[in-house]
Amino acid sequence: MNSVGDGDKVRIFVAMALVVVATGIAAAETPNPAATEPIAATRSTRCPDDTPPPPDAISTRNLVKVLIDGGPLMIALAGCSLLVITFVLERVISLRRSRVIPKPFVTRLLEQIGNGEIDRAQAMELCQKNGSPIAQVFAGAIRKWGRPSVEVEQAAIDNGERVANQLRRYLRVFYGVANVGPLLGLMGTVLGMIQTFNAIASHDALGRAELLAGGIAKALLNTAGGLAVAIPASIFYVVFLSRIDRLIMDIDAASQEIVNLISAEELQNRPVRQSKTKRPPTREAA
DSSP, rough: OOOHHHHHHHHHHHHHHHHHHHHHHHHHOOHHHHHHHHHHHHHHHHHHTSSOOOOOEEESSHHHHHHHHHHHHHHHHHHOOOOOOOOHHHHHHHOOOHHSSSSHHHHHHHHHHHHHOOOOOHHHHHHHOOOOOOHHHHHHHHHTTSSSSHHHHHHHHHHHHHHHHHTTTHHHHHHHHHHHHHHHHHHHHHHHHHHHHHHHHHOOTTHHHHHHHHHHHHHHHHHHHHHHHHHHHHHHHHHHHHHHHHHHHHHHHHHHHHHHHHHHHHHHHHHHHHHHOOOOOOOOOO
């Protein structure tokens, strides 16, 4: 039997190496059932039955559903809106010009005082019966009837300040709602975003819009609710404040007229003027 040469040994070694390499490649390409079992188990745990159902769409037409879906802060914003509506109606009724400055009363009172038809007691009684804000200012000036004009004017100013404070009543409600409303909406927005991030963390909702829509919609509803309450409150605050300023200016002008009629200087000059306007008696011809 012939002995194997060195060249044949080299060929046999190379052939065996090639077989080993081919066997390893084949083993690597063959799928491992044990390795695929966790993946299959993971996929089976994420079946559609275990996935939380997507939340229903939030309605924007049903007010009750909007309040419920928006959370407790939306109910607080609804309470603020009712508060604004209530005081808007109250201020519209209370700040009517016919109620604050009744023109027939002012015209008749000034005319009667100017013509000397009524005295201090009668004028005070008329003011107390009327009871309007301008009547309160007139009553304060009439209490100083016959005093120097400085004292009468100061009395009118003091009563005018009290009346102005009464007219500005409840304006702080509009100011407070205009400031608190956006803060409540912002708090609701933060809570809605927290709900969204909780959905991402607990249900792997990243990229799944149906699981993120609920928290985002809640956040936007609260933002819109806060602005919807604050904007009208700010507008009504400015409107009522400007109306009160105009009424106060008119009250001040009317009170200045009554000061000129009942001050000591005016009462001293009134008989002189009346005597000058009297015609001297005519002599009958003898």
